[in-house]
Amino acid sequence: MRIWLLFSSCGLLVATTRTSNVPATSLCEAWKGSDPANVSVPNEEEYEILKNSNWSPVARRQPACIIRVQNTETLKELLPQLVEAQVQFAIRSGGHMVVPEASNINDGVLIDLSRVDAIKYSPRDQTVLVGSGARWKHLYEVLEMYNRTAVGGRMADIGIGGLLLGGGLSWLSNKYGLACDNVVNYEVILANGTIINANASSSSDLFRALKGGGNNFGIVLHFTLRTYPLQRVWGGTKFYAHEQFPALVAALARYQAAPIQDPDANVMIQGPITNSSYGIILTLVYSQPIENPPAFSAFEGIPVLLDNTAIRTYADLIASANESDISQLLKWDFRTATFALNATLYNELLHITTDSPEVATISKLNSGTFVFNLQPISTGVVKEGKLRGGNSLGLSEEPQVWVEYLTAWSDVKADDLAYSSARSILNRVEQVAHRSGNYHQYKFMNDASWDQDVIGHYGDNNVAFLKSVQVKYDPGRTFQSLVRGGFKIPT
Numbered sequence: 001m002r003i004w005l006l007f008s009s010c011g012l013l014v015a016t017t018r019t020s021n022v023p024a025t026s027l028c029e030a031w032k033g034s035d036p037a038n039v040s041v042p043n044e045e046e047y048e049i050l051k052n053s054n055w056s057p058v059a060r061r062q063p064a065c066i067i068r069v070q071n072t073e074t075l076k077e078l079l080p081q082l083v084e085a086q087v088q089f090a091i092r093s094g095g096h097m098v099v100p101e102a103s104n105i106n107d108g109v110l111i112d113l114s115r116v117d118a119i120k121y122s123p124r125d126q127t128v129l130v131g132s133g134a135r136w137k138h139l140y141e142v143l144e145m146y147n148r149t150a151v152g153g154r155m156a157d158i159g160i161g162g163l164l165l166g167g168g169l170s171w172l173s174n175k176y177g178l179a180c181d182n183v184v185n186y187e188v189i190l191a192n193g194t195i196i197n198a199n200a201s202s203s204s205d206l207f208r209a210l211k212g213g214g215n216n217f218g219i220v221l222h223f224t225l226r227t228y229p230l231q232r233v234w235g236g237t238k239f240y241a242h243e244q245f246p247a248l249v250a251a252l253a254r255y256q257a258a259p260i261q262d263p264d265a266n267v268m269i270q271g272p273i274t275n276s277s278y279g280i281i282l283t284l285v286y287s288q289p290i291e292n293p294p295a296f297s298a299f300e301g302i303p304v305l306l307d308n309t310a311i312r313t314y315a316d317l318i319a320s321a322n323e324s325d326i327s328q329l330l331k332w333d334f335r336t337a338t339f340a341l342n343a344t345l346y347n348e349l350l351h352i353t354t355d356s357p358e359v360a361t362i363s364k365l366n367s368g369t370f371v372f373n374l375q376p377i378s379t380g381v382v383k384e385g386k387l388r389g390g391n392s393l394g395l396s397e398e399p400q401v402w403v404e405y406l407t408a409w410s411d412v413k414a415d416d417l418a419y420s421s422a423r424s425i426l427n428r429v430e431q432v433a434h435r436s437g438n439y440h441q442y443k444f445m446n447d448a449s450w451d452q453d454v455i456g457h458y459g460d461n462n463v464a465f466l467k468s469v470q471v472k473y474d475p476g477r478t479f480q481s482l483v484r485g486g487f488k489i490p491t
Contacts, residue, residue: 023085024108028065031078038074040066050112054095054104058331058415061104063090070115072221076193079219082109083191088482091219093132094159098332099450101485102215103162113161116221121146127184129224132161140315149230149314151182156318164223166445167212167393169375169402171235171285171317175263176228177384180211180391185224188217191478199224200389209469211391214445214455215486216470216479234293235285235317236309240302242276247302249350249374253343254298256376256399264288265295269374273354274363279305285317330367330408331415335422336447338377338440339433341399346374348436349403349429356428358421362407365418369408374401392466394459396440403429404447423451445487454487463490 032039040047042062050066069075082089088108093116095103104110113133119142120129128150130139137156143149151170153163168179176182185199186207196218198207209217240248248269255267270281286293289311308320339345353359353372362368382397407422409415433439443457456463466489470477480488 024064024087027081027085027087028109031067032065038068038070040068051104051110053114054092056098056330056332058098058333059095059100059102059104061090061101061106061110063105063110064107066110066112068112068115069221072187072189072195075111075189075219075221076195078111079189079191080193082482083476083478086482088484090483090485091161091215092159093161094135094157094163096155096158097162097166097446098334099448099486102450102487103485105485111219113219113221114159118222121148121227126227127224128227129222130160131222132159132220134160136160136163137315137319140318143227144313144315146227147229147231148227150225150227151176151179152225153179154318155321160223161220163446165210165212165214165220167391168446169444171266172228172230172287173384174261174266174378174380175287175384176226177381177388178211178391178393181385181388182226183211183223184226186210186220187222188220190218191474191476196473203473205465205469206473208390209392209466212393212445212458213466213469213489215483216455216466216489217473218479230287230314232289232311233285233287233314233317234289234291234309234311235283236307236312236320238282238284238299238304238309239306240280240282241305242271242279244302245271245280245354246347246350248280248282248299249346250343251298251302252374252376252401253341253346255296256341256378256401257343258295258298261378261380262293262295263378263380265293267296267299267376271372272369273359273372274368274370283321284309287314330369330410331412331418333407333419333422333449334447335405335407335426335449335452336444337403337426337430337433338442338444339401339403340396340438340440341376341401342436342438345433345436345438346401348432352429352432353405353425356425358424361421362409362418365409365411365414367408367410368418369406370422371406373404373406375404376401392458392462393442394457394462395442400440402444402447404444419449419451422449448487452487453490456490 090105092103093113116131117134136153264287266285268283272278362370377400382395409418441457443454445454
């Protein structure tokens, strides 16, 4: 989850360096000559715009060319040529991931899917076909015309593809599972140009592997998603003074421990640690048009500074969380961990985080920012995923919290210090969780940092399964060796 503010053989990302890449240049020149409208090369105005369209500067790169794919046929021809020439490439749908080279590349070819953005609702099947390059805000707006919605992103401008392939946490997940659990078909193009429709009855192994498997198997051009009836909801943000952070964290534990969990309810707490003037943000979402439902009673009595909750459409709720232009000014790192529900541990995590000396280090950086997010995950999220065929994530069926640390800074010279500071804080809280028996190994890909072994933390059985699927569908290991960015299956 992204912040809502008003203002490798180990399965890690494999770092690459800029080298001369004659084959990439040659291919780009040939493609530019045959399809100039869809191929952008250096020194063109469109190229400069496209190469910098990743959400955070930390992810922007200098590709040899950018191919704006519009249809399946183009990609069918393009991929085998890249493989034959052994040219490295990256794939970008929305470009929101802050992992360097996950959706951009130096000197290789950037495949941009932003024009693969068609959205087609099927009233008969109550499903929606959506292109990988579409944005969630557009999907919600289309489905709203039918009084329906999909399980997807909590921010309006996030791309479809990356969120679904990383798992995808939604305000509706307690009721319907993760976003990836609600995919009914993937249209995938393999390295040899073959098109496969992966679903519950055809290529079912690939179908399951893509639910959290990232970019390790092929390029997903279209997704078919379940839709659900939804008209108006209640929700929004409440702002609290920074000194209420402990009370909110304690309330979160009580909310999660309630004997009856309301599947319509979802919350998140966000705390900007380096600037207490922003206060603490509590986001509440209830997928029924009921004001202040009893499901959120644990948070009652805590003094509120500002309340933006209201009954509104779901599309309007998502749109209200628009990010500011701060992404254009800062470099961002996201870092994640998973812990079991435990009120004592939650309190310890809060104090360790806020009192860490590394927070002061980050605050002294140019534009230094550090934010602590807590995202509660109910047993319903995991159960609903299993009911829909399961995924490759290895989630434990018990209440838990997905912690996210967001670090931002603006000076490239401070990269190492920023990364190491955030890493040190997370290592410290994970050690405490280990000692108390509340550590979970799962790492949420959509919120992970470049050096976190995401897929390696899915568990041995899931890693073995993903390896077997990779051997079957990508025997030449194209999406390991030529697509170097993203989170890789451990070898």
